[in-house]
Amino acid sequence: QVQLQESGPGLVKPSGTLSLTCAVSGASISSSNWWNWVRQPPGKGLEWIGQISHTGGTDYSPSLKGRVTMSLDKSKNQFSLRLTSVTAADTAVYYCARDTGTPSYFDYWGQGTLVTVSS
Amino acid sequence: DIQMTQAPSSLSTSVGDRVTITCRASQSIYSYLNWYQHKPGKAPKVLIYAASILQSGVPSRFSGSGSGTDFTLTISSLQPEDFATYYCQQTYSTPWTFGQGTKVEIE
Numbered sequence: 605q606v607q608l609q610e611s612g613p614g615l616v617k618p619s620g621t622l623s624l625t626c627a628v629s630g631a632s633i634s635s636s637n638w639w640n641w642v643r644q645p646p647g648k649g650l651e652w653i654g655q656i657s658h659t660g661g662t663d664y665s666p667s668l669k670g671r672v673t674m675s676l677d678k679s680k681n682q683f684s685l686r687l688t689s690v691t692a693a694d695t696a697v698y699y700c701a702r703d704t705g706t707p708s709y710f711d712y713w714g715q716g717t718l719v720t721v722s723s
Numbered sequence: 724d725i726q727m728t729q730a731p732s733s734l735s736t737s738v739g740d741r742v743t744i745t746c747r748a749s750q751s752i753y754s755y756l757n758w759y760q761h762k763p764g765k766a767p768k769v770l771i772y773a774a775s776i777l778q779s780g781v782p783s784r785f786s787g788s789g790s791g792t793d794f795t796l797t798i799s800s801l802q803p804e805d806f807a808t809y810y811c812q813q814t815y816s817t818p819w820t821f822g823q824g825t826k827v828e829i830e
Contacts, residue, residue, distance in 0.1 A: 640819075642767075649810065649821055649822070649823045649824045650759075650761075650767070650810055650812075650821040650824070651821070652818055652819040652820065652821070654818075655817075663817050663818075665817075665818040666724070666818060667818075699766065699767070701767075703814075704772075707754075707755065707772055707773040707776075707814065708755070708814035708819075709757040709769055709772035709773075709812070709814060710757075710759075710767070710769060710812075711769055711778070713766035713767055713768075714766060715765070715766050716766060
């Protein structure tokens with residue numbers, strides 16, 4: 605059974621950097637999948653942040669480009685999200701998810717972690 | 724970016740009712756359309772992918788149809804566990820985009 609689990613600080617100061625990790629079990633991040641981050645601000649819908657391939661290729665949402673970086677740690681079978689210069693608008697539940705590839709859809713998701721941007 | 728518009732934004736309904744949710748894309752996305760169910764505090768769950776393919780383990784009361792720009796999710800007979808928010812998602816071209824969601828509530 606594939607499982608994903610997000611972890612990281614629940615509180616980040618404005619202008620700071622949000623850093624989250626998604627630990628994957630039951631599957632290898634070195635397999636032919638894309639690994640995604642999605643967020644949901646309070647009371648709003650789902651927003652795609654970006655994805656990283658098993659080879660490290662990345663594709664980010666234009667709305668966040670310049671502030672977002674994703675990376676893989678194959679030794680720990682996990683992938684990470686880094687979002688810089690955060691504001692209150694970045695307060696959200698952050699989810700990691702696996703994309704099956706072809707056709708593309710998210711078949712496994714983490715439970716989500718709430719990150720609040722506040723001083 | 725491809726814009727996804729769902730209707731309605733919310734609906735109140737009863738157990739046993741037939742529910743239809745629509746999703747419209749701002750341009751053709753062929754059949755690159757997925758549907759998710761999302762309950763508070765839980766991870767979203769894929770119901771339908773490629774517009775009409777039922778994900779393994781999902782009850783057959785869920786079905787999807789459409790292609791091009793117009794899509795539909797149908798729940799043939801709503802069950803108590805189906806009260807949730809439903810999202811469509813296009814995976815024709817990045818950035819992947821979701822509809823704004825449809826909240827299905829108890830009448």
